[in-house]
Amino acid sequence: MLGGIDNALFISSFAGFAVMGLFIVLLKWAFSRGSSLVEKPRTIGDESEYGLLKVVASPTNFVEGEMLRLRLVEHGIKATLAQTKSGPRVLAFPEEISLAQVILKN
Numbered sequence: 439m440l441g442g443i444d445n446a447l448f449i450s451s452f453a454g455f456a457v458m459g460l461f462i463v464l465l466k467w468a469f470s471r472g473s474s475l476v477e478k479p480r481t482i483g484d485e486s487e488y489g490l491l492k493v494v495a496s497p498t499n500f501v502e503g504e505m506l507r508l509r510l511v512e513h514g515i516k517a518t519l520a521q522t523k524s525g526p527r528v529l530a531f532p533e534e535i536s537l538a539q540v541i542l543k544n
Contacts, residue, residue: 491529
């Protein structure tokens with residue numbers, strides 16, 4: 439006993455603060471949003487739910503859509519293939535749609 443203080447009680451009180459600090463950090467990590475390591479299930483959207491991207495082509499299947507997308511990428515057009523509620527769609531930005539349609543017609 440130093441200076442009239444019970445050392446065991448003094449040390450155990452600091453241990454309690456350390457355990458509470460550990461719990462706080464653990465719970466903040468467990469309940470934080472946006473940094474999950476588990477991927478959310480993908481949802482299929484409508485053609486109008488892709489922001490600035492507009493439909494360039496409506497292929498019959500995913501393989502045909504990937505071939506169309508690769509043809510556009512070869513010509514320098516940024517394109518993406520998305521599965522929508524009405525089937526696969528090749529999407530591009532509005533300023534590149536007319537050029538993309540000309541490329542796909544040839």
